Amino acid sequence: MKIRFAVSAGVGAGDLDRFGADVTEIEALGFDTVWLSDVPLGATIDPIVGLAYAAAVTSTLKLGANIVPIGRNPLTLAKSLAQIDRLSQGRLLLSFVVGLDQPGERQALGAHSNRGRVLEEVTPLLRTWWAGEPVSHGQENGSSNFEDGHRRVARTSNLSKCGSAGAGPPH
Amino acid sequence: MSPQEAQVARQRIERAATESGRTIDPEHFGLSIPYAAEEPDRRTLDLLRSRRPGADLEGLLPVGPENLRRLLTAHVDAGLSKFVVRPVDVAEDRHRGLSELAHIVLPLQT
Numbered sequence: 001m002k003i004r005f006a007v008s009a010g011v012g013a014g015d016l017d018r019f020g021a022d023v024t025e026i027e028a029l030g031f032d033t034v035w036l037s038d039v040p041l042g043a044t045i046d047p048i049v050g051l052a053y054a055a056a057v058t059s060t061l062k063l064g065a066n067i068v069p070i071g072r073n074p075l076t077l078a079k080s081l082a083q084i085d086r087l088s089q090g091r092l093l094l095s096f097v098v099g100l101d102q103p104g105e106r107q108a109l110g111a112h113s114n115r116g117r118v119l120e121e122v123t124p125l126l127r128t129w130w131a132g133e134p135v136s137h138g139q140e141n142g143s144s145n146f147e148d149g150h151r152r153v154a155r156t157s158n159l160s161k162c163g164s165a166g167a168g169p170p171h
Numbered sequence: 172m173s174p175q176e177a178q179v180a181r182q183r184i185e186r187a188a189t190e191s192g193r194t195i196d197p198e199h200f201g202l203s204i205p206y207a208a209e210e211p212d213r214r215t216l217d218l219l220r221s222r223r224p225g226a227d228l229e230g231l232l233p234v235g236p237e238n239l240r241r242l243l244t245a246h247v248d249a250g251l252s253k254f255v256v257r258p259v260d261v262a263e264d265r266h267r268g269l270s271e272l273a274h275i276v277l278p279l280q281t
Contacts, residue, residue: 001252002198003281007272008257018265025266029273032280035203035255064255 010045071109173230201253
C-alpha cells in the first residue's frame, strides 16, 4: 500500500490570512496533499476558493477536499472542480460527504433533510459530466434538467484522472 | 475512530461492495486524524467526550509525537493508507508546528 499524508489548512477564520503561506510550506515540507474541509456556514475556507488558490501557489502538491454538495448547483460544481483539475494539471483529489448538518444549514442552503439521498443523486451526475457523457436528469421528479449544460462542461474540462491519480482519503 | 473501529468499517465497506457486485480499490481507505502537540485544553476534551461518550480518547486524539506515530501505525495495520492530519493546537510558530509534524509522519510515507 502507498501510505500518504495530507495536512489540513484553512480551518479557522485566522487561517485565511496565512492560507497561501501555509499551503506553500506544506508543499515545501514534502507532504503529499493539502486537505480542505467543507463547512458551509463555518469560517473554514470554501473548498472551491481554497483549491483554486492552492493550485495557483503550488506546483506538485496534491489538492484535496471534502465537498458537501448540498446547497450547491451540481452543474456549476462539476464545472468548477473540473476546471481546478485542469488548472492544477490533474492534482485534484476529492471526497464527497454529507457534511455535519450544522444548525441553520437546512434553512440557509435549502438543504434536503435526507442528505444521503442528495449525495446519491449528485455523485453519479458529476461522474457522468466529467466522463463527457450526456446527462438526462430530473425528468421524473420534476427538478431541473441539466441536458443543455453538460456539453459545455465536457468540452471545457476532463476529469478522467480524478480518483485514479493517487487516492483521496475519505473523511 | 479507533484502529479497531476503522478495521471493522473497512471490512463492512468491502462486504457491502462485494454484495453489490462492486470492488473498492484497497488503496482508497483512509482517515482524518486530529493531532495535539501538547495536552489539549478542557474545551477540546469535553467536545470529544460529548461526541464519543465512553470512547478511548487516546485512540481519537493522539497527544505528542509518539502517540501519533503509534496510532498511525495501528491504522496502517488495520488496512488504511491515506491520512489527513489535522493539528488542533495551532503552534504560535506555524512553521515550527508544520515542520515538527512533517518530521513525525513523513518517515512513514512509502
